[in-house]
Amino acid sequence: MTVQPHQTLASVLRDVRAVVFDTDGVITDSxxxxxxxxxxxxxxxxxxxxxxxxxxxxxxxxxxxxxxxxxxxxxxxxxxxxxxxxxxxxxxxxxxxxxxxxxxxxxxxxxxxGMDAYPGTVRLVRALRRAGIPCAAASASRHARELLDRAAVLGLFDVLVDGVEAARLGLPGKPRPDLFLEAARRLDVPACRAAVVEDAVAGVEAGRNGGFALVVGVARDPAPEAGQRLLRHGADIVVRDLAELLA
Known part of the structure; x- marks a missing residue:
């Protein structure tokens, strides 16, 4: 039997049509x-x-x-x-x-x-792309494009909305959802069908405030309170590494 690309994704992701990733601490070890x-x-x-x-x-x-x-x-x-x-x-x-x-x-x-990307994140983004699910990177940082380029992962993302774009468009910062909503808009997918991946309290609040279908918290700190804090502020699930979202 031929294994379909979507079977590499955990079930929690199989109904989403797009994924928006924060940059610092989610994509890159910055x-x-x-x-x-x-x-x-x-x-x-x-x-x-x-x-x-x-x-x-x-x-x-x-x-x-x-x-x-x-x-x-x-x-x-x-x-x-x-x-x-x-x-x-x-x-x-x-x-x-x-x-x-x-x-x-x-x-x-x-x-x-220099800068490195998290291997688990790279694996997940590649699996999403194989499944035909577009991905965006979003960050309040004006350095986001340089970070992704230095980590050799810029080409994995269909859309980037960084601090330069946020300033140009007058987008308010997190916990307002505007940055993530702009990324979803550029992917042509409504928030209610998209996921947000974040490691910050303000970011998971933004995902929840934007009405996204799924808010994934990333708590790389092994202390239990790190994940619990993200859950309290709006994450639907919390993982320590995004490879956990691969079946």
Missing amino acids: ARVHAAAWKTAFEAYLAEHPPPAPEQRRPFDVRDDYLRYVDGRSRFDGATAFLAARGLRLPPETVRAVAEAKDRLFSARLREQ
């Missing part, structure tokens, strides 16, 4: 580089401008603080959220300066270290 750059930028600012309360002066945590405040958001929104959580409500120009310092650090580290 979340760690983003988190390290944020840590350096935030701690440089906090060292010169200590928060008012002692408990707010703890260092930026590259796991918890990154996922809670900045992952999945635009640079400006992420910087605003973290600094506000530390009791600092700052003028936009100050927040923008911190965000731009982070971007310079990230760009330098990207040039030095």
Whole structure:
């Protein structure tokens, strides 16, 4: 008997007509580089401008603080959220300066270290394409195209909506669903027939807010609370690696 391409997909994906993937931490192993750059930028600012309360002066945590405040958001929104959580409500120009310092650090580290795609994600995207299911990459990052290109996976995606496009179109950031909805629109598939794959709280909230048929959370952190947090905020299922969605 000939094995049909769709049989390589887990049953949860067999009714969707398109899949929209977040980039950082889902397609590419770039979340760690983003988190390290944020840590350096935030701690440089906090060292010169200590928060008012002692408990707010703890260092930026590259796991918890990154996922809670900045992952999945635009640079400006992420910087605003973290600094506000530390009791600092700052003028936009100050927040923008911190965000731009982070971007310079990230760009330098990207040039030095390169970037890899997660093998499980690549396997899943190839299986989806064999099954005739189009795929999009969506990211608030202006570096998304460069990241995918460096990881040699840009050609696997039918559509890319990145931070450059989001700014051009005036799309609000996550947890608003506009970025994902634009990607689904370009694939010519309604959200109610498409899936979103995300590793950030703001991202799974965006998928849920957009009425997507399936919201897949990716919790690469083995701690149980990482997956539980995504489920609480709107993920239908949570996996540690996207190869788990291959039958």
